[in-house]
Amino acid sequence: MHTITKKKEKQSNMSELQNIFQNKQFKCSVSSVLNKDVKQYGKPFMFDGLEDTAWYSDQGLPQSINIVFNEPLESLNLSLCQLKIKFQGGFVGNVMTVSLDDINSQNIYKKSFYPDDINDLQTFTLDANTNGKSLGNVRKLSIVFEKSSDFFGRIIIYSLELMT
Template identity: 45%
Template sequence: MAASLVCGKTQYRVSSVLNRDVKQFGKKFMFDSNEETCWNSDQGDCQWLIFDFPQSVRVSELKVQFQGGFSAKTCRMEGCSVDEDFKVISHFYPEDNNSLQCFPIQEVAAVDRVKITFENSADFFGRIIVYILDVLGEKAT
């Protein structure tokens, strides 16, 4: 059964935060279950998010909720083991709206790291706003 892979021991980084204001727009707000908070990237193409999981995982689904007008149009998920280069797992194409969107990921080998790249944005300046993001799957044995 697929469950959230993001836990207290998961480390994650983002490409940027709007005006470096992490208190108002930081990465933690994607995972706080509060519909009024969000991660807001600074401007520029190819915004990204990297997860370092505490153990190997098998990803089966990605859930994301953007703010309409600030969603990604083309996205890429990559994964790798520790000390390896990222390899493409999946491409996905979100709609430009405010709804929670789910993207199933086809059978994937176990990975320790996942990178989600928002290749371009519906916003003219390349900003991305994410209210909810979750990586689902199971721990690899």
């Protein structure tokens, strides 16, 4: 696993959603990297904020991204929580399952989403009929891409954000 650390930024307005990957430390692992070329296509490129870098998976399904937070998220309000992903059109995980696990590795949330095969930033709200429910002690976020718009099962992601 590779540790990715972002500096804590000042929160200018508490009413605005913040990208949790910018102010929390976490470890990210992915199922594969194209030709094992992590310097050109590795997982850190999903979080670097640059428009011309991306994580490229190798071929085959399923593909996955696993994020383990160094410290558990104490309270995650699912009605406000959004997963934002920018795919490369033609290489979209068009069936994906998002899961959250607690500090005891117990699954506490699971929902499937169906991204469009487009290049634009897509937003997925993790509400799942929670009626404002908050989850405590979230330790792990998993995203599994069960299908791809690419015939060979490749996925390309330019940016990944978890807004809370």
